[in-house]
Amino acid sequence: MVENYTEKHDVVVVGGGAAGLMCAATAAARGRSVVLLEHNRKPGAKILISGGGRCNFTNQDTTAAAYLSENPHFAKSALSRYTPWDFMDMLARHGVTWHEKTLGQLFCDQGAKRILEVLLRECEDAGAEVRTGTGVKSVQCRNGHYEVATSSGLLQASSLVVATGGLSIPKMGATSFAYDIARQFSIPVTEPAPALVPFTFADTDLAFMKSLAGVATDCVVSLGAATFRENLLFTHRGLSGPAILQISSYWSSGKAITVNLLPDEPDALLWLRTTREGRPKAGLKSILAERLPSRLAEAVADHWPGPIGTMSNKVLATVAQRLVSWQLTPSGTEGFAKAEVTRGGVSTAALSSKTLEAKTQAGLYFIGEAVDVTGWLGGYNFQWAWASGWAAAQDL
Numbered sequence: 262m263v264e265n266y267t268e269k270h271d272v273v274v275v276g277g278g279a280a281g282l283m284c285a286a287t288a289a290a291r292g293r294s295v296v297l298l299e300h301n302r303k304p305g306a307k308i309l310i311s312g313g314g315r316c317n318f319t320n321q322d323t324t325a326a327a328y329l330s331e332n333p334h335f336a337k338s339a340l341s342r343y344t345p346w347d348f349m350d351m352l353a354r355h356g357v358t359w360h361e362k363t364l365g366q367l368f369c370d371q372g373a374k375r376i377l378e379v380l381l382r383e384c385e386d387a388g389a390e391v392r393t394g395t396g397v398k399s400v401q402c403r404n405g406h407y408e409v410a411t412s413s414g415l416l417q418a419s420s421l422v423v424a425t426g427g428l429s430i431p432k433m434g435a436t437s438f439a440y441d442i443a444r445q446f447s448i449p450v451t452e453p454a455p456a457l458v459p460f461t462f463a464d465t466d467l468a469f470m471k472s473l474a475g476v477a478t479d480c481v482v483s484l485g486a487a488t489f490r491e492n493l494l495f496t497h498r499g500l501s502g503p504a505i506l507q508i509s510s511y512w513s514s515g516k517a518i519t520v521n522l523l524p525d526e527p528d529a530l531l532w533l534r535t536t537r538e539g540r541p542k543a544g545l546k547s548i549l550a551e552r553l554p555s556r557l558a559e560a561v562a563d564h565w566p567g568p569i570g571t572m573s574n575k576v577l578a579t580v581a582q583r584l585v586s587w588q589l590t591p592s593g594t595e596g597f598a599k600a601e602v603t604r605g606g607v608s609t610a611a612l613s614s615k616t617l618e619a620k621t622q623a624g625l626y627f628i629g630e631a632v633d634v635t636g637w638l639g640g641y642n643f644q645w646a647w648a649s650g651w652a653a654a655q656d657l
């Protein structure tokens with residue numbers, strides 16, 4: 262064994278997830294010598310569990326409007342240069358097929374494992390080494406080179422790409438490495454927070470939701486200008502389901518969300534009044550059950566027993582309000598343990614949108630979820646990982 266032996270590469274990528282693997286393969290294909298360090302025993306853990314094991318690998322309607330960031334324009338450059346079709350071309354070269362589930366979301370027919378195999382094959386074919394079970398102890402920049410001390414020795418590279426993702430799901434290997442490195446080099450970090458995460462509730466709201474745990478319903482949920490029409494799911498802790506995960510990315514403590522349980526009903530009050538005229542003996546429960554899951558209809562109608570014919574205009578207005586403009590203030594979220602992604606991250610103000618290189622630190626790049634660019638649910642986060650990884654690789 263040679264003491265103090267320093268391995269030299271053009272590029273060290275830290276993090277073997279979606280962004281890191283894409284970046285490593287692309288940079289190696291451009292002729293760079295690349296080593297990727299992943300502290301888990303296997304790369305791509307989140308790819309494997311994504312999309313319920315089928316990996317919603319992109320969204321064919323991707324535009325920068327589907328991303329949250331302090332700078333809403335930041336993602337445009339990378340997203341426009343590496344599009345969903347570029348990723349599909351790569352999959353097609355490997356014989357992988359896919360299908361659209363809903364809302365432009367593309368899922369892999371052969372499962373998430375196949376997506377990871379494609380990325381690892383791309384790395385192998387291009388000559389990028391994927392080194393797993395290798396943690397990074399420290400990073401120094403000396404004479405324009407990055408020295409990366411790992412659990413298995415010292416590496417030197419002219420470029421260091423940080424692709425270690427955000428804080429969500431720590432038990433899968435998430436760390437604050439990207440933010441720590443950013444701070445070490447005086448690069449600002451926008452406060453990270455859980456996103457695409459279920460809400461928790463307290464008191465009477467929680468009791469109501471608990472009683473409906475497992476019930477899902479189509480709805481429109483909104484907060485300020487953000488609005489999503491998808492399913493809502495009642496849980497033992499509060500609310501989840503795609504509509505709730507989407508709006509959670511826009512939520513901060515103390516804010517109320519508005520839920521419309523009758524998204525296809527243009528005038529709920531008119532509908533209730535007309536029903537009262539036509540079927541005065543009908544109970545609210547059976548009327549609501551025509552538009553809502555029966556358990557939900559029953560729970561809502563519980564507050565207003567008796568036939569609809571006995572209900573005043575004022576009562577019907579209250580019922581309508583509850584159905585189309587249900588105001589709810591979550592007590593919190595289920596946190597990073599359950600968040601699909603992390604909002605915030607390395608500040609876009611400190612990075613080049615074209616190359617993802619730090620403006621004040623030559624040779625240091627941040628890509629993927631580590632950056633303050635957070636996509637909606639539906640394949641957008643992987644598309645950002647591919648696009649930002651590819652964009653950085655063009656500069657390496």
Ligand code: FDA
Nearest residue numbers: 276278279280300311312317425426434629630640642643
């Ligand atoms: P990612 O987190 O994937 O990779 C970072 C890697 O760095 C990990 O392998 C980690 O172990 C490693 N690492 C961390 N710290 C390290 C250190 N100090 N040293 C070495 N290695 C380190 N998105 C989407 O578009 N479609 C989908 O279907 C889903 N589904 C989904 C399901 C679930 C349950 C979750 C939790 C998330 C999703 N996502 C998703 C989000 C998507 O998985 C996520 O946005 C991307 O994986 C981000 O890719 P990155 O490569 O940036 O980080």
